Amino acid sequence: MAPSTGAQILARTLRDLGVAVVFGIVGIPVVEIAEEAIDLGIKFVGFRNEQSAGYAASVYGYLTGKPGVCLVVGGPGVLHAIPGISNSSVNAFPLLLLAGSSEAHLASKGAFQELDAVSFLTPHTKSAYRPATLDAISDAIHNAYRSAYYGRPGPSFVDLPANIIQGVESSSSTYGRAGLVPSPPKSSAEETALFRVAQLLKTAKSPLIVIGKGAAYARASESIGSLVTQSQIPFLPTPMGKGIIPDSHPLNTASARSTALREADVVLLLGARLNWILHFGAPPKWNPSAKFIQIDISADELGKNAADPALGIHGDIATVIPQLQAHLSTWSYKPESSPYTSRLLAAKEKNLAIAAKKAADPGLPMTHSSALSAIERTLHSISPPDDGRIVYVSEGANTMDISRSIFPVSHPRLRLDAGTHATMGVGMGYAIAAHLAYNGVGAAPGEAAINVSEAVGKPGRKKIVCLEGDSAFGFSAMEVETMARYGMDILIFVINNGGVYHGDADDEGRWKELQDATLGSRDPSKGEKGLRSTSLSFGTRYEDLATMVGGLGFVARTPEEVEEATRKGWECGKVCVVNVIVAKGEGGKLEFGWQASSQPKGSGVDEKKGSGRNGDGIREKGKGGRGSKL
Numbered sequence: 182m183a184p185s186t187g188a189q190i191l192a193r194t195l196r197d198l199g200v201a202v203v204f205g206i207v208g209i210p211v212v213e214i215a216e217e218a219i220d221l222g223i224k225f226v227g228f229r230n231e232q233s234a235g236y237a238a239s240v241y242g243y244l245t246g247k248p249g250v251c252l253v254v255g256g257p258g259v260l261h262a263i264p265g266i267s268n269s270s271v272n273a274f275p276l277l278l279l280a281g282s283s284e285a286h287l288a289s290k291g292a293f294q295e296l297d298a299v300s301f302l303t304p305h306t307k308s309a310y311r312p313a314t315l316d317a318i319s320d321a322i323h324n325a326y327r328s329a330y331y332g333r334p335g336p337s338f339v340d341l342p343a344n345i346i347q348g349v350e351s352s353s354s355t356y357g358r359a360g361l362v363p364s365p366p367k368s369s370a371e372e373t374a375l376f377r378v379a380q381l382l383k384t385a386k387s388p389l390i391v392i393g394k395g396a397a398y399a400r401a402s403e404s405i406g407s408l409v410t411q412s413q414i415p416f417l418p419t420p421m422g423k424g425i426i427p428d429s430h431p432l433n434t435a436s437a438r439s440t441a442l443r444e445a446d447v448v449l450l451l452g453a454r455l456n457w458i459l460h461f462g463a464p465p466k467w468n469p470s471a472k473f474i475q476i477d478i479s480a481d482e483l484g485k486n487a488a489d490p491a492l493g494i495h496g497d498i499a500t501v502i503p504q505l506q507a508h509l510s511t512w513s514y515k516p517e518s519s520p521y522t523s524r525l526l527a528a529k530e531k532n533l534a535i536a537a538k539k540a541a542d543p544g545l546p547m548t549h550s551s552a553l554s555a556i557e558r559t560l561h562s563i564s565p566p567d568d569g570r571i572v573y574v575s576e577g578a579n580t581m582d583i584s585r586s587i588f589p590v591s592h593p594r595l596r597l598d599a600g601t602h603a604t605m606g607v608g609m610g611y612a613i614a615a616h617l618a619y620n621g622v623g624a625a626p627g628e629a630a631i632n633v634s635e636a637v638g639k640p641g642r643k644k645i646v647c648l649e650g651d652s653a654f655g656f657s658a659m660e661v662e663t664m665a666r667y668g669m670d671i672l673i674f675v676i677n678n679g680g681v682y683h684g685d686a687d688d689e690g691r692w693k694e695l696q697d698a699t700l701g702s703r704d705p706s707k708g709e710k711g712l713r714s715t716s717l718s719f720g721t722r723y724e725d726l727a728t729m730v731g732g733l734g735f736v737a738r739t740p741e742e743v744e745e746a747t748r749k750g751w752e753c754g755k756v757c758v759v760n761v762i763v764a765k766g767e768g769g770k771l772e773f774g775w776q777a778s779s780q781p782k783g784s785g786v787d788e789k790k791g792s793g794r795n796g797d798g799i800r801e802k803g804k805g806g807r808g809s810k811l
Contacts, residue, residue: 187315187346191279192217194322195250199361202617204238204610205252206231210343211281215252226613226667229659231258235265235278236610236657239336242275243398244594244618248329248337249275255282255340256294259302264604266305266336271601273395273479275334277326278306285313285342302338311340315350323362331365333479334398367497370476370504374494378449378474379508381492385447387468387521388414388514389434391459394421394600395452395478397593401499402426405451408502413513415525417441419453420581420598424590427567432516435586436536437528442467444521450475451498455486456601462487476501536586545739546687546764549583549676553648555740556674556761557587559747560646566591568639572615573597576608577650579683579766580676584648592637599653606656612645613660616669619643644751647673651717652681658726664756665730672750673758675723681715684765692719724760732756 185193191214195203202224207215215225228234231253238249253262259280269276283292303309308328312321318341325337382388390412396405402425409416415432418425426433434441442460448471453459455473460466462473463486473488476498484490494501516522540554547555564570569592575581576599590596597611620642654675664671678684679692686692692712699711724734732755735746743761750757 184350185315186213186217186350187318187341187348188213188217190315190318190350191322191341191346192221192223194319196221196223197360198323198326199247200250202226202241203250203252204228204234204241204614205279206234206254206258207252208254208258209281210346211252211254211279211341213346214279214281214341224617225252226617226663228610228613228663230657231261232264232606233610233613233657233660233663235262235276236268236604236607237614238278239265239269239272239274239276240597240607240611241614241618242269242329242334243272243394244615246398246400247275248277248326248334249614250277250279252279253281254294255280255298256296258294259296259298263302263305264606266302266338267602268600268604268607269329269334269336270305273334273398275329276336277322277329278302278336278338279322280338280340281346282311282340282342284344286344298338298340306336306338307332309338309340311342312345315345315348318345323360327362330362333481367500368478368495370494370496370501372504375501375504375508378492378494379505381447381472381474382412382414382449382509383512385514387444387446387519388412388449389441389445389447390414390416390449390451391419391453392416392422392425392451393419393453395454396425396498397422397452399452399478399498400593401451401502402593404499404502404506408506411506411513412509413516414449415441415516415522419458420585421596421600422453423585423596425593427591428589429566429591434525434529436532437525439466440525440528444468444524445471447471448473450477450488451502452477454482454601455488458601476505540587544764546762547738547740547743548764549579549678549766550587551740552676552737552743552761552763553580553584553587555743556648556747559744560751563748563751564644569595569637570639570641570643571595572619572643572645573648574608574611574615574645575599575648576605577648577653577676578681579678580648580650580653588648594637595643605650605653608647608649608653609657609660609664612647612671612673613663613667613669615643615645616664616671619645645669645671647671649673649675651675651677651679651721651723654723655717658723661726661732661756661758662730665727665732669756670754671756672747673727673756674761675758676761676763677721677723678763678765679719679721680713680717680765683715683767684719685712685716686719687765689719720762722760724758727756727758730756732758734758734760736760736762738762 204226206228219225235251238251241249283295299309299311308325310321312318321339325339329337406426415434417434455462475483475488475493480495483493539550542548542551566589573596575584581598685695695712703709703711727734733753737743737746746759
């Protein structure tokens, strides 16, 4: 048997770890790793930008429950992959980043794409290694993989010098099978802590359970569903916590979010953090007397912001919840006799009525609400939420904010969005990763493939549906070509209002006047206006991105056209982009609406200004601007 190269050892190590897919962009010298991996049956998915590849690998880790792997070149390739590192870290998604680098003996000489990536990324990863010999390759990959996987998930990094990748092992080389990394150990809770929090829940007058994406990653839907059924405590899912319990559940308070936060006195946090998305647990959004019980895999998270570390429980959610249920015994909250739940129901009915009115708006151009509602009606006539056959990927301020309340989800990990960092540009990478996680690579449209993720919903293939703001889509739009190249029948809706947050005009003539003023000699002192910093081109033909790569594209300006395009896009078996033209929206003060409403009195923030959203995803009369990025 011929001696192995470093690239062959690397590929075998990935195979032995059970890696099924590698995301990335190749170049010298990492192309050799990708080619060896392909020869061993590993799927390599080549992207158009390392940023999208990193996003895809990180969320693939979230969806499958094991580290996603991303392969890039050194120097600029590593720099472009940093957003994936950040996305992995802040969202607690497991990611293994592999990168080439210049030959080790050329360090400090200005070698090709030279970068001390280990020093650069060590502060931002759970571990960073550079194997010095071919014998060390397998251990370095194995240890980095395990580091990303165990404890609080996150990113790990391995730097691979060209001399290691291209080197040939000696006759005394000790490479062996790395083997699979066992699933992370699951820690249980101390009985005294469980007794304490159980007693607190039993004495609560207005309890609330908040369910975050950490619970979805922990595969805790069954135990959380059992807890809610037994305890009858109202619950609130975070945007990516939707579906752990079906949105249709009567105890879901998402449509009465503001009321739930304002009145809850004891709050059980399951895989959710008291960061900006939950207003840090602080008034005025929260009851100032609220007590927070945290169950989290990360001990560092316990006691942050408004939480009391004495009420924190360090452990695996799926393991701890049955323990907590045992301490609650037969106790259950009585929602039917509680003034708290009566107020929740009243707020829910009011907000749903407002939302229904917005969805039925007959005006043209369509609003975000009327356009998204037309998409929802059509999709759910094809595949109802309980079937779990649709994975939603959503990004863009208004599009993401409004769609989270319009599209119900009945199963976990079927809604992906911009996450904790509110990162625009994740959409196309996330969609590709979801297609691979649920459908595999190489399956023809309409055929099921091996599902490397835990079974969710009915068996069979899932349709990946992207709900994209036009600005957000622009960050990674060229990945439409990646989708076409790999035969992915992803359905993309671009909600086109011609701007970031809002556009400048609802007709092309007025927009051209503003453009001419911008390009010409405009005198602001005379009130002459041009295009604003938030402006994008009017009527951009985003659908052409699909047709130019052999897919299908549509423009939709009415609800009827939206319905027709949705049905054709679902059935076409190719990547499809639907360019949905909506009203430009109203201008206003551009800020995070939820952050502004979270400011205490006397902070200097004008609470009358902001996004025009009341925290329940409902736009209030007379207000405009942006929605919050959740």
